[in-house]
Amino acid sequence: MNASGKRLLAVMAHPDDESFGPGGSLAAAVAAGASVHLATMTDGAAGTTDEDLTPDALAERRAEELRRAAEVLGVTLHHFRHRDSGFHDPVTGAHPEALINVPEDRLVDELQDLIQEIRPDVVMTHDETGGYGHPDHVRCHDITVAAIRDAAPWKPARLYCDATPDRWVKIAIKVMRLLRRDPTRLGANNDVDLTKIGVPAASITTRIDIREHWATKKAAGACHRSQQGAGPPLVRYLPVWVLRLLLPAETFIRVVPPGTEGLHETSFFAGL
Numbered sequence: 001m002n003a004s005g006k007r008l009l010a011v012m013a014h015p016d017d018e019s020f021g022p023g024g025s026l027a028a029a030v031a032a033g034a035s036v037h038l039a040t041m042t043d044g045a046a047g048t049t050d051e052d053l054t055p056d057a058l059a060e061r062r063a064e065e066l067r068r069a070a071e072v073l074g075v076t077l078h079h080f081r082h083r084d085s086g087f088h089d090p091v092t093g094a095h096p097e098a099l100i101n102v103p104e105d106r107l108v109d110e111l112q113d114l115i116q117e118i119r120p121d122v123v124m125t126h127d128e129t130g131g132y133g134h135p136d137h138v139r140c141h142d143i144t145v146a147a148i149r150d151a152a153p154w155k156p157a158r159l160y161c162d163a164t165p166d167r168w169v170k171i172a173i174k175v176m177r178l179l180r181r182d183p184t185r186l187g188a189n190n191d192v193d194l195t196k197i198g199v200p201a202a203s204i205t206t207r208i209d210i211r212e213h214w215a216t217k218k219a220a221g222a223c224h225r226s227q228q229g230a231g232p233p234l235v236r237y238l239p240v241w242v243l244r245l246l247l248p249a250e251t252f253i254r255v256v257p258p259g260t261e262g263l264h265e266t267s268f269f270a271g272l
Helices: 023-031 055-073 104-118 135-149 166-178 211-222 233-237 240-246
Strands: 007-012 035-042 076-082 122-126 158-162 206-209 249-256
Touching (some): 007 135, 023 206, 035 055, 035 104, 035 135, 211 233, 211 240
Parallel strands (some): 007 035, 122 158
């Protein structure tokens, strides 16, 4: 669909969330003629890395990686650089500047100012679960919903949340158990529970075809070298032509206005 003249704002928690998450959809919107903006809320200082870097040094590294990824995707970057809260980490989560400790009204005001500056037709962010329960993702969801609810005078027409249907997740869980691996202990620190990821497929309202944008998505992910380059092993090692077959679309739930039962959108901008 031609989205010329339309504006999209994606609100993501960390540097790399845009690439490892909805990067294909952002690239598709750019290709369709939309002006796409990315608001990244934290500095990524609590990210996992094999390098011997202080949190501040890692934050600087990730800021540069984010800048490069934004260029690859063709989006305009707005980096707020609040402190990364970490994944349920009592030390990083206690930092006074961590995103989860910044007063909500301050964060909402920041987003509302950006919304009035950009005047997006569509806003997109993490879902209410944060995808896998990350507190910064949940925080982004909450402040984005609040910012749009009270936005004035410009009010975005739509809000979407990035969501993973549980169909593939259930298959992955079965495979892991057959291989005698624990699906509740994933990630570099064994702190991600796969059984808590995913939403019922019936709740998905919007599927964006990203087959022609997988190369861009993968290249953007590769910019985040401190976070293992191209993200999940499936994306890192499989060629683009295979990814197009296995993962042809990215999926979302339309929250504002609420998606009706049976809604099957293929664009953020349909009907706008």
